[in-house]
Amino acid sequence: MFSAFKSIPTDMDYKGQKLAEQIFQGVILVSAVIGFIYGLFVQQFGWTVYIMLAGFTVSCFLTLPPWPMYRRNPLKWQPAVPEASGENRDKPQESQKKKKHK
């Protein structure tokens, strides 16, 4: 069963990472502002914490799994120098998967 999990790709390309970071920072900041104003209105700090936690959960759902929108700009690798003709015709995504770049 674990081999099925390992084969699910979990990485994103660079533009996707930037988008994911902007998304979660935006969601958490917006939920923090809403939570602060609502907590100040009902005079209960507990509501501020609950709204923040809801924002945290939403941004977890939006950015932790590798949705396809984060993988629209894959790295363009140089074509491999062919040792023998026709052997290294891999797709660019596959060669990116094999090389673990951070």
Next chain:
Amino acid sequence: MNTVLSRANSLFAFSLSVMAALTFGCFITTAFKDRSVPVDIQVSKVMIKNVDDFTGPRERSDLGFVTFDISANLQPIFDWNVKELFLYLTAEYSTKSNALNQVVLWDKIVLRGDNTKLNMKDVKSKYFFFDDGNGLRANKNITLTLSWNVVPNAGILPLVMGSGHKSLTFPETYETTKSY
């Protein structure tokens, strides 16, 4: 940010920083508030005895008995940064041997969500009103005040005195204990 764990780490750390900033904001909105309310204290019975005091250096000390009524509305003090109030009733007086004496007679904890209208009648003191010596008899000016300690969610814990006090006088003679 390439792996799920790295994204989760970044997200969680950002959330904690934002939460800390919100808590600071909660503190700032209530830091300069005046937390004093008017308090009404009445005294119904005052008695004094001269008994053996095993905690002091002398054989017999004055022991006072005060029965009082307290009423106050604590609702304006509670806001989103107050967790509970610790109320205590203090008796303050001066004697020939000591210039300032302060004795706590009674205390109460009022949690957020409890009834905030304090209206207690005929309350006996919780703690012994011992004097350091024999200075309570015929003491003309004993002042009772109600103070409280505000316990916040975030920030400083102020000690606030309620506005309103009650002065009382102790009688000239001791009461002897009755035997039944």
